[in-house]
Amino acid sequence: MPTGLDLKLETLYERLIVHHVRHQLPGNALSEDEAMSQYDYNRLMSFASWLALKEDQGDQAKAYEIATRTAEMIQNSNEPLLKAAAVILSRLGNFPGRQLLQKRFNCFENKKDSSSMYLGFETIARECENTVEVTPNKPFLLTNFQKRLFDGLSTGLSLSVSAPTSAGKSFVLCLDTIRRLRENAGASIVFVVPTRALIRQIADKISRELKEAGLSQVPVRCVPLPIERSEAKCGIVYVLTQERLLSLLFSDQGQQWITTLIIDEAQGVKDGSRGILLQSAIEEVHDRFPTAEIIFSSPLIRNPEYLLMLFNTSDSGAYFTEIHSPVSQNIILLSDVKGKPSQANFELLMNSKRADLGLWDLTFRLRGPKFVQQAALARAITQKNDCTILYANFPKNTEKLADALLSDDSNEIQIEQEVLEFIDFLKEHIHPKYPLINHLPHGVAYHYGFMPGIVRSRVEDLFISGKLRFICCTSTLLQGVNLPARNIIIENPRKGLGVPMQRGDFLNLAGRAGRLLEEFHGNIWCIRGDEWDLPEGSNEPCFQGEILQEVSSAFEKVLSDGGTLVQKTLDGEVLPEKENDLAIGALGKLFADFIQVDKDLDTSRYSNDNNKEKLKETKEKCAAIKVDMPNWVFKRNPTIHPARLQQLHDHLIIQPDIEEWIPLLPHETGFNMRMKRIFRAVEINLSLVDNESYTFDAWLASQWVHDQPLRAIIENQIRRKNDPPRDVIYDILDALENRIRYRYVKHTRAYQDVLIVILEDSGKSDLIETVRPLHLFLECGASSTVALNLMSLGISRTTSLLLKGVIQFPEESSPEECFDVLRRINLNNLNISSLCKRELINIVGSKI
16 A cells, blocks of 8 residues: 555646546547646656656656656756656667657757766666667667576577567577677577468568678578578578468478577467467477577466467577567557547556546537547547558558548648659559558558558658558457557458457557657547447447457467367368368367377377366367378378368379379469369368369469569459459459468468379379479469579568569579679669669678
């Protein structure tokens, strides 16, 4: 129980927070705010200087809030308090915050420091403690958390760390990558990211850091093609999804060694069938390379040690949790007023309670279509140099939100040169009717997973650099894509197939509010929060609840009741799509890890007194699936029903001429008919779909792997369908990402594995080397060695195809040989889009 003095300070602290937030609300207050006096600020800053010395993270967070909010309220009117704020931030190890303080308030400039000598020594000592140097003569000043993480990564042990989204984990992981490559020339480091959308961002970041560290000779690959040790004398870095990691581990083109595995967004083990796939991939690495260090990075989970335990690295691992971020967030609840469309009530969520911010007259109407309301709020709260994210539940909703944001001030718009370049690129390489073209001049864009990679990444770059003010996005943002903004606007959020957003996902999203080195605080605006649908298993909306969330693997959850869900799918029960995918993913893993190797399930780590008998029953039902293929087929394809893999095998083995079922290269005669036949086979046997829907996908895939530019594919479909261009563009992009590059990649990968087994068993193993990697062509959208090599370097499909046409690369070159060619030429002289040149310079660097 706090003392009387503590209680008074606590009340004063809450007044400061409310006072500060009220100054950021839109419109005019209908009630007076209780002003803060100079004496109040002095007392609070004295309190903060003491809290900053304590080890409790909650106390440190309060010290940060007092120092930064006081500084923003007093501005330049009180130099001693500003200097005190700088000392407090130094004590907290929040050097980015201190840097922002010094940049924002000019009272620090050209003036003699009046701080005491002792405080000056304290600050210098803290700087020395938090400085690391992985590259000679290039020191990095880290926050307390970052230094602790860096030291933990240097121990040679596996590590699981939990920290807020904006804590700077990725930066430290990049520094540690440089350290590992300097200390071990044979290092093979694999970053696992949850989505393809994140591959480019992480790969670009690593490439830039390597170049600045003088390690540009280290390859950074984004495609699961193994590399010979002789071609990676200085080490190798891969950036892959869990699907691509499994492909790398089971590659037909050689064996890749791994010394360090880094799992970004490691809480993804809880996410349905892809979580099970992630667990399988990590276990495969651990089994093959038991000495490899495994690093788990997660946002705000309560039990980071669970991940070490899950993968049997507890004895050789360490873990810790950080809850304090160098940028904090205000969660602001906005509700409408009955009969007053231009008024709103505001509340601030402070821990578990709400603080009243009062009734306000707005400059817009909080009525009408929801997209219009969100757009109006965004315009009202976004200042000249601010940026705002508007969260949408579905991709099409991002475009509707972007439409609502379009302003009528087109005559006053000053369009940045980089934005004009981007618009020209979209017209030339996507389509002149691509809707994004109409939004960009207004400082507006949208962002979702199945946009072309080069388009999505350019939207990210322009937003981060301040060339765009508004971005409308989906849950792709929850997967680690770095798009920080001052404001995030949310209304009744969902993730995935319309499921109410969980607490952990909300916290991950909220962590994007507040740009490091740009703001001390970010704002999350929750519209009509009390009307939000509740997450499954919760009695409160996702903006409320515990900060730290428990994580457990999806596979373990499925088995917790003995595997009821698996039994349902084995019994042929029709399940909702999400449950069905989870059931099949669990079944595939069970089959490969237990049934095929005759390992008892009821004595496994997943067994307990409550589910033991049910697990026995589940194993018996799984064992009833009869197969005659080696287990590597099932381990490599764990998200496909084992019985369906066997059904595909049985379908192929009775064909009169198996050679007629071997995939061809796109330029070979008969490729289209062969691929169409394969598509029909996998649809019937793996998807259990027997209709003509595959014919469109086969046509689209043919265009895709024949190196057709995306614009040509879209124009071809517009002529075929005669539908509005906007709808055609959306449908083509959706089909490419979610069907061609996901479902058909997964299924043709499995098809190839089954085909290889049949060729081996039928005495035709000499034909195996003629089997073309159709799944790789489909994922990359190309089949030539040069284009695939360029894409494996992280270069987009559009740029890779353009380069193939303007540069003569060596025949049968490796990715690294292609990289050397690019390094030797002046990229600025290439006759390609300026946006593509910009992409190349980011990856390759300027001419050397």
